[in-house]
Amino acid sequence: MNDFIKSTAEFIQAADDFIWGLPMLVLLLGVGIFLTVNLKLLQxxxxxxAIKLLFTPHKEHHSKKGDVTSFAALCTALAATIGTGNIVGVATAVGIGGPGALFWMFVAAFFGMATKYAECLLAVKFREQDSRGHFVGGPMFYIRNGIGSSHPKTAKILAVMFAVFGIVAGCMGIGTYTQINSVVEAANQLSFDRLYVTIIITILTIIITYGGLRTISKTAQKVVPFMGIIYIITCVLVILLNLEKxxxxxxLIISSAFAPTQAIGGFAGATIMMAMQKxxxxxxxxxxxxLGSAPIAAASAKTNSPVEQGLISMTGTFIDTIIICMLTGLTLVITGAWTSDKTGVAMTTLAFQGALGNEIGLYVVNICLILFAFTTIIGWNFYAERCVIFLFGVKGIRPFKILYILLVASYILIVLFVDMNNVAENTAINAIWTIADIANGLMAFPNLVALFMLRKVIFEETRKFFSGKKGCSELQN
Incomplete structure (x- = not known):
């Protein structure tokens, strides 16, 4: 059994290496650089x-089209993005790619801000209303409505590809198993039974996801700012206690990005390509x-301006990666935790414990991780549901919700399987994360192609907005 799991993990890793190889890195960074240059360093x-718009209350929301406020839409997107990637993902990147991975993470985020602006602008411009009167949008809709008139066959293929990959990512990748695994392991660190935790997560998922977008956004508005501020304050405290380093x-972070990192302590060493890829x-x-996920939330915002929503959504990448991920990474490097034999959340916990003490470090990291991961579960339920609506209409919502909940609950079987068969847990966990990476890469391709094909729309809307002219705010159907 272990041989089968090992060979399967090797196959999955090979697929991940192919999808996230040089072509995808060039495409992601290339589109981001292209947009950054043509938008004249808008980010x-x-x-x-953008930050001013984020914190400026709009009393006229009732006169604007949409389902939730722009802030609520951003919180919904942040609920999905501020997750295990900020704690476990950063530690995994540094543990495999070395400190240099943080530099490339920053570079990707900097250019990614322009990408996030562009895709969320398009989401509002080309959004639609479903049969219930709710606003729906995202890459599948701006591909169909923006590209469909001139390239109908290409648009259909790309839109369906994105919707299918979005469902796969939500159900089998970033939305379920990686997050549940992190919640369960964090709770286990706090001496809670893994089986009971999975059952509780399933029940909470049922309650919140069946409440729909408004319940998800209300939950996100309450939890996201709280968890983000607590985590940021704690990271800053760790850094202040190690100012001299x-x-x-x-x-070390900058030099390791352009030179191989030698093995040290529990770190096995890394090439430049490994640092860049991770x-x-x-x-x-x-x-x-x-990836095209955040535009799905942005499309629900109460706004008549695609550019304003693009600017607000752009702050999500700034908050998530340039602030939270970089703070996590700096704590790992500054405390030396990256050279330990620990991986994932255990590495981040070690960094916090070294500065704050065993008890405080243990509880802060793991409680934040539980909150981060759970909000991602409910956020990706919303994303995948919108992909289902695009493919099957609103009649597909109920079957999808049932499937999603069953997938969340099925993690119980993974817990039991690992325990009963003495499977190397790191192998199982790494396979789960790799599958999530693959699903993300598959989503990114059709979205990035669409952004390039719709570049003129992005530039024209931006030019009109900043020149004081009112651009066409939404597609007239």
Whole structure:
């Protein structure tokens, strides 16, 4: 049995290496760089405007089209993006790719901000209303409505590809098993039984997801700011307690991005390509820029301006990766935890414990991880559901919800299987994360192609908005 699992894991890893190889890295960074140049460093010069829009209350929301406020839409997107990638994913990237992975994670996030702006702009411009009167959108809709008139066959293929891969990612990748695994393992670190925790997570998932978008967004609005602020404060505290090590750590991160990292302690060593691949892949896993997931939430926002929503959504990548992931990574390097034989959440816990003490470090990391991962579960339920609506209409919602809940509950079988067969747990966990990476990569391809094909729409809407002219806010159906 273990031989079968080992060979399967090797096959999955080979598929991941192919999908996240040089072509995908070039495509992701290439589109981000292309958009950054043509939008004239919008993520730098208009970030203050974006943050101002984020925290400016709009009393006229009732007169705008949409289902939830722009802030609620962003919180829903952040609920899905601020997850295990910020704690486990960063530790995994550094554990395999070395400190240099953090540099490439930052680079991917910087250019990813332009990508996130562009895809969320398109989501609002080309969104539709379903048969219930709810606003739906995302890559599958802006592919069909934006590209369909000039390239109908290409649009149909790309839109269906994205919707199918989005469902796979939600059900088998980033939305379920990786998050549940992290919740269960974090709870286990706090001495809770893994089986009971999985049952509780399943029950909570049923309650929140059956409440629909408004319940999900209300939950996100309450939990996301709280968990983000607590985690950021704790990371900053760890860094302040190791201030003298900051220059050395920053030098190590930058130098390791352009030179092989030698083996040290529990770290096996890494090539430049490993650092780049893990940094970009885990960065995209965390902030989802280019994947096309955040536009699905953005399409529900109460706004008449695609550009304004694009700017607000862009802050999601800034918050998720440039702030939270970078703080996690710096704590790992500055405390030396990256050279230990620990992996994933255990590595991050070690970094916090070294600075804050065993009890405080253990509880802060694992409680934050539980909150991060659970909000991602409910956020990706929403994303995948919208993909189902695109393919099958609203009649597909109920069967999908049942399937999603069954998949969440099925993690019980994984827990029992690993325990009963003495399977090397790291092998099983790594396979789960690799499958999630594969699903993400498959989603990114049709979305990035669509962004390039719709580049003129992005640039024209942006030009009209910043020149004071009112662009066409939404597709007239």
């Amino acid at each position: 730098v010069f208009h970030l203050p405007n 900051i220059p050395e750590s920053l030098y 940094g970009v892949a885990r960065g995209i896993f965390s902030n989802e820029a280019g």
